[in-house]
Amino acid sequence: xxxxxxxxxxxxxxxxxxxxxxxxxxxxxxxxxxxxxxxxxxxxxxxxxxxxxxxxxxxxxxxxxxxxxxxxxxxxxxxxxxxxxxxxxxxxxxxxxxxxxxxxxxxxxxxxxxxxxxxx
Numbered sequence: 001x002x003x004x005x006x007x008x009x010x011x012x013x014x015x016x017x018x019x020x021x022x023x024x025x026x027x028x029x030x031x032x033x034x035x036x037x038x039x040x041x042x043x044x045x046x047x048x049x050x051x052x053x054x055x056x057x058x059x060x061x062x063x064x065x066x067x068x069x070x071x072x073x074x075x076x077x078x079x080x081x082x083x084x085x086x087x088x089x090x091x092x093x094x095x096x097x098x099x100x101x102x103x104x105x106x107x108x109x110x111x112x113x114x115x116x117x118x119x120x
Contacts, residue, residue, distance in 0.1 A: 007065045009058070022057025022105060023097075024084065025065065027072070033084035034061075035075050037097035037106040040116040047117035054116070057105040064096045065089075
């Protein structure tokens with residue numbers, strides 16, 4: 001029987017199954033970048049508003065991943081330039097990235113990062 005993993009927030013030593021930020025997590029020892037969204041940066045945030053929204057996105061992704069079984073789907077590219085696996089995360093046919101977008105914690109990924117700070 002396959003158990004679903006429990007995801008904590010990543011710390012300095014734990015990197016098997018954990019959440020880095022709103023669009024990046026470790027799963028079975030592989031770093032996964034959610035391919036269909038972009039969330040506010042936390043390393044480092046460019047302003048306090050970005051940090052607050054980024055922390056909210058990280059917390060929400062943690063909740064979503066821990067809510068039940070999910071599947072990962074590869075897209076056009078297997079990895080990004082940082083060696084992260086690019087995957088869309090689905091539960092019951094719905095993208096978890098779409099949930100973050102609907103809640104205002106992410107944007108559709110269009111190939112470029114856009115600021116989350118006022119006026120930019």
